[in-house]
Amino acid sequence: MKSINIKQVDAFTTIPFCGNPAAVVIDAASITDDEKLKIAREMNLSETAFVSPSEVADFKVQFFTPKFEVDLCGHATIGTFYALYEEKKLDLSKNIFFQETKAGVLPVELADINGEKVFMMTQPSPKFQPIDMDKKNIAKLIGLSENDLIDISAMKVNTGLCWLVFGVKSLDKLMNAKLDLRAIEEISRKYNVIGITPFCLKTLNEKYSYHMRASAPIAGVVEDPVCGTGNGCVASYIIHNKLIECNDSVNLIGEEGHEVNRPGCAYVTISKLHDEINEIKIGGTAVTVLNGNLIF
Numbered sequence: 001m002k003s004i005n006i007k008q009v010d011a012f013t014t015i016p017f018c019g020n021p022a023a024v025v026i027d028a029a030s031i032t033d034d035e036k037l038k039i040a041r042e043m044n045l046s047e048t049a050f051v052s053p054s055e056v057a058d059f060k061v062q063f064f065t066p067k068f069e070v071d072l073c074g075h076a077t078i079g080t081f082y083a084l085y086e087e088k089k090l091d092l093s094k095n096i097f098f099q100e101t102k103a104g105v106l107p108v109e110l111a112d113i114n115g116e117k118v119f120m121m122t123q124p125s126p127k128f129q130p131i132d133m134d135k136k137n138i139a140k141l142i143g144l145s146e147n148d149l150i151d152i153s154a155m156k157v158n159t160g161l162c163w164l165v166f167g168v169k170s171l172d173k174l175m176n177a178k179l180d181l182r183a184i185e186e187i188s189r190k191y192n193v194i195g196i197t198p199f200c201l202k203t204l205n206e207k208y209s210y211h212m213r214a215s216a217p218i219a220g221v222v223e224d225p226v227c228g229t230g231n232g233c234v235a236s237y238i239i240h241n242k243l244i245e246c247n248d249s250v251n252l253i254g255e256e257g258h259e260v261n262r263p264g265c266a267y268v269t270i271s272k273l274h275d276e277i278n279e280i281k282i283g284g285t286a287v288t289v290l291n292g293n294l295i296f
Helices: 033-043 074-086 135-140 171-175 181-191 228-240
Strands: 003-011 020-025 048-052 059-064 096-101 104-113 116-123 127-130 155-158 162-167 195-200 210-212 249-256 264-273 276-284 286-295
Touching (some): 003 033, 033 059, 048 074, 059 074, 074 096, 074 104, 074 116, 074 228, 074 276, 074 286, 104 276, 116 228, 116 264, 127 228, 162 181, 162 228, 171 195, 171 210, 181 195, 195 228, 210 228, 228 249, 228 264
Parallel strands (some): 162 195, 210 249
Antiparallel strands (some): 003 286, 048 059, 096 104, 104 116, 116 276, 127 155, 155 162, 249 264, 264 276
């Protein structure tokens, strides 16, 4: 029998039962990958993160959905480093830490924003790819018509995970859109994306930059409340297509999760060099809601 400590952390919020929950095992060195997948299934959250020693970074972090391991997860990174901070596992003589992931060795910065501890993760520079799918069929994925979509074409965007990104004109229509999970899973397999991230430039909170949703049924996630890689892809798409002005850098805030009664927000910083995005950071706060032992 094994016994491990496991936490459940709500990321991209300071309010329990809001934002995006992730499970975190901060001492996973003795757990096999098969056991990690079984633990992720048991926790039944969009991602469970497992921390172990690394020879090339401060920590090695693996991310498992209930179905398989993924290269990177934004909200689980925020949850992981909050848990490490809470357990006094971080060397606070510095404020930048490195995590070894399947998407590469990536920095995570501990910042103080408005008196709150915010972890900002650097994601890989975005890669953009057109998709040979017409607006009518893209709109059908969320039960809308092609006239409901913005004029900019949908794109595959990858900042660690690849999402299909497209814009919706009306906030009300986006929030009330009905997800066709079977169709979303089919196009995810066909186009090699993790899921879809429709967004709108109109927001509930006037201080925020965009509203978005994220659905990845191929990974067992009907709707992700606040998605870190999804926000990275949506924000990159917005700046790449000049929907929001950006000279050298810009700060954005994405709101998400209202449709599943788990509202939260992601801080986004995008920097450009020679008119191309060369750095993207996604950050947020977190709160622990469960701390216990898992016996197996």
